[in-house]
Amino acid sequence: MKSYELKKKYIEFFKKNNHKEIVNASLIPENDPTVLFTTAGMHPLVPFLLGEKHPAGKRLVNVQKCIRTGDIDEVGDEFHLTFFEMLGNWSLGEYFKDEMIEMSFDFLINELGLDIERIGISCFKGDKDAAKDLESAKKWEKIGIKKGKIIFLPKSENWWGPAGNTGPCGPDTEMFYYTGEKTPKEFNNEDKKWVEIWNDVFMEYNKNKNGKYEKLKQRNVDTGMGVERTLMTLNGYDNVYEVDTLKPLILKIERLSRKNELRSKRIIVDHLRAATFILNEKIEPSNIEQGYVLRRLIRRAIRHGRLLDIKHRFCSEIVKEIFEVYKSEYKFDERFILEQIGKEEEKFDRALNQGLRVFENEIKNLKNKKLNGEIAFKLFSSYGFPLEMTEELAKEKKLKIDKEKFEEEFEKHRELSRTAAVGKFKSGLADHSIETTRLHTATHLLLQALKEVLKDKSIMQKGSNITHERLRFDFNFSRKLTEGELKKIEQKVNEQIEKKIDVHWEEMSLKKAKEKGISGAFEHKYGEMVKVYFIGDYSKELCAGPHVTNTKELGKFKIVKEESSSAGVRRIKAILGN
Secondary structure: OOHHHHHHHHHHHHHHOOOEEOOOOOOOOOOOOOOOOOOOOOHHHHHHHOOOOOOOOOEEEEEEEEEOOOOHHHOOOOOOOOEEEEEEEEEEOOOOHHHHHHHHHHHHHHHOOOOHHHEEEEEEOOOOOOOOOHHHHHHHHHOOOOHHHEEEEOHHHHEEOOOOOOEEEEEEEEEEEEOOOOOOOOOOOOOOOEEEEEEEEEEEEEEOOOOOEEEEEEEEEEEEEEHHHHHHHHOOOOOHHHOOOOHHHHHHHHHHOOOOOHHHHHHHHHHHHHHHHHHOOOOOOOOOHHHHHHHHHHHHHHHHHHHOOOOOOOHHHHHHHHHHHHOOOOOOOHHHHHHHHHHHHHHHHHHHHHHHHHHHHHHHOOOOOEEOHHHHHHHHHHHOOOHHHHHHHHHHOOOEEOHHHHHHHHHHHHHHHHHHHHHHHOOOOOOOOHHHHHHHHHHHHHHHHHHHHOOOOOOOEEEEEEOOOOEEEEEEOOOOOOHHHHHHHHHHHHHHHHOOOEEEEEEEEHHHHHHOOOEOOOHHHOOOEEEEEEEOOOEEEEOOOOOOOEHHHOOEEEEEEEEEEEOOEEEEEEEEEO
């Protein structure tokens, strides 16, 4: 089965079951400071999972592009990917366990034609916080899964969320498929031949600030089926790189490489595919946030190109193949992507050359034919040398490396990275606190004020990041704003706050909204029906929320910084005081 066939089958199946298809959202989460990338199909739906009404209704389905970097060190094995596509369907407070399990079974058996004897199921085993999920297990058994193929696992395996310290969460039931030759009588999740292909999450609890789990008023269903991993299973492959969207990229790198290092080939393919989709969001390589991840992916791919003995700059050749693979489904800004990839290759070439000089200087003073592990790690962290490359250089000089010291330094580095990642995620998947709600509403006033003061109706939001303390708002404009302009913008926003204007929303068709001259950031992401937020007569925008009910709740608006974000895009940072 091909990728597009699986996606088409899934979407059509759930449409047949009264679900509305929603758009494939941006990889950069809108107005969510807690994560760098969209990590799952449910990510753009958080406001609606928390109770806001979705314009498309209560039953939704889509295919969503995702980036996950938590397992980046595992990439290169049979299953792990940084970029992947996820199929998902949702019930926003409508159907629950029984109907979802029935639909899951129907799709797997009747639509995909899987062998019922090779399906294994896991359910939540229960603990002091929540009861054992006997309801799901009994339903699976009732519709045909044998008792020996159903197991119960702890929270670490069969529980979703909350993403932060508090919020919606609940048990999940996961579906596995056996890929070995002889069908076993019982399901064993520790046997790697059992591959997870689908996950149904039942959000029925809310974890409060005291750590207690309460039953939710709106119970939701959130599911996820990884396209690449499911295709691998359906087609009987032993790794995801055999599927139709990845195989051509592997073949391309094989034609360029002089060494047969399978893991390096897979890393290059995975990282450059992820980098291509991140670049398509107009993110540039940098040393912070999304740009840092992007830079790491590109440079890691280049390093593994060196290990394959590729002598020339090769990234653009792989990227062009990615354009070809996805040309019928995604539109790429090819010129921008290739330009950025080329620049990063050139910069990294210089870093590699500097690293080689450091290596040569260090080995001059060696007395015991053993290279210090700290030096090997410095070459890795500062100049991008993988340990394998340093080992190769050392071998040529008949030297050994203190690997234990290298690993010690590497673990320290990894722990710092983990701590930084936890810090980024600690406030939850979507932080809809009073502070962030106020700041988000203020961005609507800011956008309208920018249009008025700068006398440019074409100004649009190009990005937004909101924390408890401040808002960061990116917009298209070609020059630095003057002090006078910034004061006027600040004044206009505060005028609207002082007027104590009511904020409300109306549901209408996208066509009707456009006829009324109403637009919004990332307009392509909305479906046929949209929510339009009005701040009196001053501001009207397509948006999903969250918002205050009156501008008097905002407090004093103050711009603290205005700077360049990227070519043709300016950035304003602002706060709200009392």
